[in-house]
Amino acid sequence: MHSETSPLTASNTPPRLRLREITKRFPGCLANDAVSLDLAPGEIHALLGENGAGKSTLVKILYGVQGADSGVIEWEGRAVDIPNPSAARALGIGMVFQHFSLFETLSVADNVALAMDRGTGRDPALLAEIRRLSTDYGLALDPTRIVHELSVGERQRVEIVRCLMQNPSLIVMDEPTSVLTPSEVEKLFTVLRRLRDEGRTILYISHKLQEIRDLCDRATILRGGKVVASCDPRQETPNSLAALMIGRAFDGPKAGKPVQVGDGVPLLAVQGLSMEADSPFGTSLKNISFTVRAGEIFGIAGVAGNGQNTLLAALSGERTAPRDDWVKFEGHSIGRVGARGRRDMGISFVPEERLGHGSVPDLPLEDNALLSGWGRWGLVRHGLIARGKSRQKAEDVIEAFNVVSTGTGAAARSLSGGNLQKFIIGREIMQEPKLLIAAQPTWGVDAGSAAAIQSALIELARAGAGVVVVSQDLDELFTIADRVAVIFDGALSESRPTHATSAEDVGLLMGGLFEVAP
Amino acid sequence: MDLLAPIMISIIAASTPLLFAAIGELVVEKSGVLNLGVEGMMLGGAVIAFIVSVETGNSTLAVVAGAAMGAVMASLFALLTLGLLANQVATGLALTLFGIGLSALLGQGYVGTPLKALPKLSITGLSDIPILGLVLFGQDVLVYLSFLVTGGVAWFLYRTRGGLILRSVGENPQAAHAIGFPVIRIRLFAVLFGGAMAGLGGAYLSLSYTPMWAEEMSAGRGWIALALVVFATWRPGRVVVGAYLFGGLTLAQLHLQGMGSTAIPSQFLNMVPYIATIVVLVLISRDATRIRMNAPASIGKVFHPDG
Numbered sequence: 001m002h003s004e005t006s007p008l009t010a011s012n013t014p015p016r017l018r019l020r021e022i023t024k025r026f027p028g029c030l031a032n033d034a035v036s037l038d039l040a041p042g043e044i045h046a047l048l049g050e051n052g053a054g055k056s057t058l059v060k061i062l063y064g065v066q067g068a069d070s071g072v073i074e075w076e077g078r079a080v081d082i083p084n085p086s087a088a089r090a091l092g093i094g095m096v097f098q099h100f101s102l103f104e105t106l107s108v109a110d111n112v113a114l115a116m117d118r119g120t121g122r123d124p125a126l127l128a129e130i131r132r133l134s135t136d137y138g139l140a141l142d143p144t145r146i147v148h149e150l151s152v153g154e155r156q157r158v159e160i161v162r163c164l165m166q167n168p169s170l171i172v173m174d175e176p177t178s179v180l181t182p183s184e185v186e187k188l189f190t191v192l193r194r195l196r197d198e199g200r201t202i203l204y205i206s207h208k209l210q211e212i213r214d215l216c217d218r219a220t221i222l223r224g225g226k227v228v229a230s231c232d233p234r235q236e237t238p239n240s241l242a243a244l245m246i247g248r249a250f251d252g253p254k255a256g257k258p259v260q261v262g263d264g265v266p267l268l269a270v271q272g273l274s275m276e277a278d279s280p281f282g283t284s285l286k287n288i289s290f291t292v293r294a295g296e297i298f299g300i301a302g303v304a305g306n307g308q309n310t311l312l313a314a315l316s317g318e319r320t321a322p323r324d325d326w327v328k329f330e331g332h333s334i335g336r337v338g339a340r341g342r343r344d345m346g347i348s349f350v351p352e353e354r355l356g357h358g359s360v361p362d363l364p365l366e367d368n369a370l371l372s373g374w375g376r377w378g379l380v381r382h383g384l385i386a387r388g389k390s391r392q393k394a395e396d397v398i399e400a401f402n403v404v405s406t407g408t409g410a411a412a413r414s415l416s417g418g419n420l421q422k423f424i425i426g427r428e429i430m431q432e433p434k435l436l437i438a439a440q441p442t443w444g445v446d447a448g449s450a451a452a453i454q455s456a457l458i459e460l461a462r463a464g465a466g467v468v469v470v471s472q473d474l475d476e477l478f479t480i481a482d483r484v485a486v487i488f489d490g491a492l493s494e495s496r497p498t499h500a501t502s503a504e505d506v507g508l509l510m511g512g513l514f515e516v517a518p
Numbered sequence: 519m520d521l522l523a524p525i526m527i528s529i530i531a532a533s534t535p536l537l538f539a540a541i542g543e544l545v546v547e548k549s550g551v552l553n554l555g556v557e558g559m560m561l562g563g564a565v566i567a568f569i570v571s572v573e574t575g576n577s578t579l580a581v582v583a584g585a586a587m588g589a590v591m592a593s594l595f596a597l598l599t600l601g602l603l604a605n606q607v608a609t610g611l612a613l614t615l616f617g618i619g620l621s622a623l624l625g626q627g628y629v630g631t632p633l634k635a636l637p638k639l640s641i642t643g644l645s646d647i648p649i650l651g652l653v654l655f656g657q658d659v660l661v662y663l664s665f666l667v668t669g670g671v672a673w674f675l676y677r678t679r680g681g682l683i684l685r686s687v688g689e690n691p692q693a694a695h696a697i698g699f700p701v702i703r704i705r706l707f708a709v710l711f712g713g714a715m716a717g718l719g720g721a722y723l724s725l726s727y728t729p730m731w732a733e734e735m736s737a738g739r740g741w742i743a744l745a746l747v748v749f750a751t752w753r754p755g756r757v758v759v760g761a762y763l764f765g766g767l768t769l770a771q772l773h774l775q776g777m778g779s780t781a782i783p784s785q786f787l788n789m790v791p792y793i794a795t796i797v798v799l800v801l802i803s804r805d806a807t808r809i810r811m812n813a814p815a816s817i818g819k820v821f822h823p824d825g
Contacts, residue, residue, distance in 0.1 A: 065696055085698030101693040103686050105811050110682055115697050120682045146811070 014077050016041045016201045017062075017093075017170055022071035024057055031057040032068070033225040039170065044192060044202045046212040046233055048245055049222035050446035052416050055205055058222070059172055062203075063095050064088040086117060094168030096159045096176060102147050109143040112162045134161050137191055152304050153184045160191065170201045175444075177211060180303075182474065182507035189215055207447055209238035210475070223247050246448045267435055267466040268292040269328040273321055273335075275314055283307035285314065288492045290485055292435070297457060297467040298495070299481030301474060301506055307490035308352075308439065308470050315437050315468065316349040317342040329435065344375060348433035350425055352440045352470075354417065358424045361413035365405060368412050369394040369427050376431045393430075401426035402452065418449030425453050435466045442476060454480045474503045486510055525769065526653045530661055531727050533765025535560070535719035535736075537664045539743035540750075540757045541671050542588075542715025547747055548675060549708035550688035550816035554610025555595055556716045557740025558617020559588040563717025564724040565621040568628060568731045577636055581660065581721050588717020589710045591617060596709045600702050603820045618734060628731045635729040636660065660722045667715065672754035684708060688814030691821040701821055716740065742792070749799030752812045760799050767791035 015038040024032040032054045039045050049055045060066040062073070064082040072079050075091050082088050085095075102111050109121030112130055119126055127143050134141040139157040147155060156176065163171055173192075177185045192202055192215065206212055212219060212233045219233040221244045229244045236244075273288040285307050292298040302308060313319040314327065321327055321335035328334065329345060339349070351357040359368045370390040374380045379390045394408040401422045405415050412420055421441065428436060441457065442450035458480055461467045470487075471477050477484050478498050485495035486509035493514040496506075539556050546553050567584030571577055595613050598604040636658040647655075675681035684704060687694045691701045719739070724731055742764060750756035771787040 063696075064698065085696070089698075095696075097693070097696060101690070101696055103689045103693060105689055105815070106682070106686065110686075113679070114682060114686050114694075114699075118679070120677070120679050122677070148810075 015039055015074070016076060018074040018077075019058075019062070020072040020074065022058065022061060022068050022073070024054075024061060024066065024068050030225050032061070032071075034071070035222070035225070035227055037220055037227065039201045039203060041169070041201055042196055042199045043217045044196050044204055044215055046216035046219035047203055047205045047222065048207070048209075048212065048219055048241065050207075050245055050418070050448060052446075053222040053245075054225040055222055056174070057225075059095075059174060059203075059205065062088070063093060063172065089115075089117065089166050089168070092167070092169040094163035094166050094171045096156075096163050096171065096173045102155055102158060104148040105146065107144055107146055108141060108150075108158050111147060111158055112143070112165055115162050116165060129165065130161060133164055137161075137164065137194070138187070139191065153180055156180065156184075156188070160188075164195075168200065170203065171195065172203045172205070174205045175207070176204075177206065177208060182503065182510075185211070207450075208475070209233075209241045209447070212241065213238065221245055242447050246446075266291050267294045267330060268315075268468070270315075271326055271328070273311075273314060273326045275310055275319070275321060277307075277310050278313075278319060282310055283490045285310050286490045288487075288490075290492060290495060292466045292468055294434070294466050295461055295464050296482040297461045297469060297480050299477035299484035299498070300468065300470045300487055300492070301477055301484055301510060302470075302472065302487035303510055304472055306487050308487060310490070311487065311492075312349075312351065312437065312439050312470060316347075316351070346432075346434035348428040348431060348436045350428055350436070350438040350441060352443065354420050354424060355413060359412035359420065362411055364409045364411055365398065365403075365415075365423060366391050366394040366408040368423075369397060369408075372427055373431050397423055397426040397430055400430065401456070416446075418445040421445050422449055422452060425456060429456055429460050433460075433465060435468070436460060437468045437470075439470045440472065441469060442471075442473065450476075474506055477506075478503055486514065488514070523650075523653055525773075527657070528769050529762065529766045530653070530657060531765075532768050533762045534661050534664050535722045535727060536739055536743050536746065536761040536764060537668060537758060538660075538719035538722065539716045539740055540746040540761055541664075541668050541754060542712035542719075543743055544747045544750075544752055544754060544757055545671060545675075545684070545715075546708050546712035547817055548688045548752060548814050549684050549705045550691055550814050550819070550821070551599065551705050551709055552606045552610065552818040553592065553595055553613070553709060553712055554607060554744065555591065555613025555617065555740075556712075556743050557736055557738065558614035558620075559591045559713050559716035560720035560723070560736040560740045561617045561621035561734065562591050563588040563720030564735060565625040565628075565720075565731060566717075567721035568631075568633065568724040569624065571633060571725055572628060572631055577725060580725060581718070584721025584725075585714040585717040588713040588715070588720065590713070592709050592713020592716075595713070596706050599820070600705055600709070603822060606818050606820070614740065622733045625731045625733065629733070631731065633725070633729040636726040658726050660718065660726060663718070664722075668754050668758055675754070685814070688816055691816050691819075695821075695823055701823070705821075716743075719743070742795075745796065746799070749796060751809050752814065756799070756802070759802075760795055763798060764791050764795040767794050 017039040019035060019037040021034040021036055022032050023034055035054065035058055047055050057066065061068045064084045064087050073082060074080070080091065103114070107121045109127055109130060113119050113121045113123065113126060130141065130143040134157065139161055141154065141157050141161060147158065150158070176188060180188065196202060204216055213236065216233050219231055220227055221229045223245065233241060269291045271289050273285055275285045277284045283306055288311065290298070314321055317337055317339035320338060324333040324335040326335045329347065334342060355361045360371065370379050370385065373393060377393055379386050379393065391408050397403065398405060398408065403423045403426065404419045415423065425438065425441060438457065441453050445453065454476065457467055457469065469477065469481060481498050483495045484498050484506060486493040486506060488510065493509050539560055543553065543556055563584035566587035567580045570583040571580035591613060595609055598609045599606045638656050638658050675685060683699055687699060687701050687704050695701050720736060723735055728735070746757055746760040750760050768791045771790045775784050775787055
């Protein structure tokens with residue numbers, strides 16, 4: 001089914017792009033080790049690999065953001081040099097970046113103009129062209145709107161339109177679906193299939209294995225900077241793809257038995273919580289109610305920007321609720337108790353943003369362990385830090401959660417996303433919380449780490465703690481959660497047991513199709 | 519009414535150096551760089567312009583030399599912060615201290631040297647119109663230049679592709695780099711422009727406003743310029759308002775003191791322009807959304823292409 005190391009050639013057509021023996025070395029690591037890859041016209045080609053496998057380095061070389069140390073890039077059969085992104089665009093290579101590559105305070109048209117090598121967003125010809133292209137592909141967009149007003153799905157349309165404006169024959173897409181609802185994903189796939197049928201080549205980078213099987217014609221798998229396999233993803237299972245990616249048999253998170261609703265003790269009860277957003281672009285909460293029992297994982301699904309941030313701040317105590325009895329923990333009203341007080345009661349919090357919110361980027365892991373666990377682990381005596389003990393605690397977390405790092409002295413910033421997330425989750429779990437609230441626990445994390453994190457959350461719940469997981473990833477919620485509710489425009493739907501509902505139904509709710517209790 | 523024209527003329531004179539320094543710093547900050555060395559660069563520009571004017575008698579050369587000195591000092595800042603990734607706040611503060619010391623050293627032999635002020639424009643007919651004639655058509659060339667530069671900056675930032683690129687670099691340097699813009703080079707040009715404008719502001723002080731050299735003669739104007747940029751929410755039009763408000767109030771309180779009013783201690787009157795300017799600008803820029811829309815998101819952060 002898959003041949004080791006040598007890429008398959010799809011058919012007799014000459015490759016649009018051929019990478020030969022691309023090597024790129026960074027201090028201390030070989031990011032790309034003689035990577036060879038062929039992309040044929042009219043195919044959607046998946047590039048798969050864990051974090052740190054060398055995908056993004058390869059893409060940067062291809063788009064001229066970085067130079068390779070050695071190797072040859074052939075475009076339409078001719079060796080080319082791509083010193084900068086302008087040169088890549090001139091060849092016909094377009095890039096759809098992850099959503100954070102837009103300029104938020106500029107208009108859609110300005111964002112397009114910046115990537116176009118000419119003009120500004122005031123050019124009427126450009127505006128007309130954007131309108132024409134977006135209508136043509138069913139990607140509705142108003143070019144005069146400012147990007148920060150747009151939803152995540154709309155922002156991605158900007159990225160795609162920006163790329164299509166240059167009429168590229170190769171489109172590189174980096175994790176394009178990580179922030180979309182299932183129906184938005186379906187629409188995106190329709191556009192991508194049409195682009196393929198027009199004869200364009202798409203290099204599709206994702207860690208969502210099911211999507212790759214649905215969409216892609218071929219897949220190349222990178223591990224440790226090397227091409228380890230090339231295969232037809234439609235002939236593989238998600239587990240076999242994951243095994244190729246991580247280089248050993250893949251065991252997904254152990255599915256727990258569904259907890260019978262009603263047998264757990266009510267741990268957290270939110271009743272009628274309404275709260276204003278604290279930023280002009282935030283979403284206010286409207287009459288949110290739910291309960292979480294000990295021993296269950298409660299999932300909150302929803303597209304980003306529907307009030308998750310406000311809700312998380314209200315749950316963690318970073319913002320206190322207007323009324324004390326809107327949030328109850330073990331029967332006590334805690335709505336007006338701050339973050340510190342809630343931690344002391346045994347509530348732990350894993351924020352979405354790993355660097356800056358979940359950890360201090362420039363501090364070593366040891367200090368990051370101390371900052372969260374000093375109270376519960378007793379790491380401060382008479383105002384002085386117990387250095388040895390906090391180092392020991394950090395070591396314990398690193399050991400128990402397989403965190404790859406250079407030790408307890410490594411700065412949080414130096415870890416890969418997956419390893420840092422394992423450290424943060426591990427740090428909270430090892431403080432033995434009664435309730436853990438985790439936001440996007442596996443966002444942008446490689447498959448191996450994601451499975452480890454999900455298993456840890458399940459174990460924690462089975463040991464009797466309550467877990468709340470806020471996630472945009474429905475697969476994740478259906479893998480680990482016992483019940484799931486949807487947040488939309490600041491309101492929360494009724495919860496449903498995951499074994500009695502489907503991802504499609506929840507996907508509909510994510511579009512706002514539910515009644516809110518008055 | 520005979521007083522009106524002289525008052526307006528002195529307001530213009532008091533405001534022009536601020537306008538130069540602030541509009542330069544605005545461009546620097548829009549590119550995502552915070553240069554706190556404005557005061558130092560103004561002093562550098564002031565002393566060099568004065569020396570060149572005294573030694574050569576050529577005021578054009580003096581003005582150019584003042585701007586060049588500001589740009590040279592800014593290039594030092596650029597080398598440290600953009601090239602060697604030094605902390606921008608610390609480097610900017612150091613640049614101010616350096617400018618104070620260097621200008622005092624260079625200007626030592628020139629303290630008290632008399633100099634003829636820059637010639638005022640005189641257009642027969644127009645300059646003779648009562649009141650407005652002198653105000654509009656009787657200023658020296660630097661005053662007109664300051665408005666030309668402000669208009670030019672506003673046009674450049676919001677109407678040209680170059681300005682769009684500059685703003686994009688200040689907003690999200692990583693994304694700008696990924697699209698293929700030379701972030702460091704763009705910031706370098708912005709920093710050099712800011713330095714040249716601060717130098718021009720300094721040159722105006724020592725050549726026209728008070729045609730003489732005295733140590734630390736900029737008297738905190740560089741800091742006011744920095745504050746103006748922030749309180750004007752990085753918009754050129756509001757920088758003009760702020761600069762003229764400050765200039766006007768400075769003059770008003772001087773006149774009040776001159777009239778021998780003893781009811782209010784002079785120290786309090788000295789404070790008025792600073793407090794009033796800040797209060798007014800805070801009031802007109804309370805809108806949080808607007809601040810977010812105009813503030814360069816990456817300001818003060820070190821950029822490294824691989825970071």
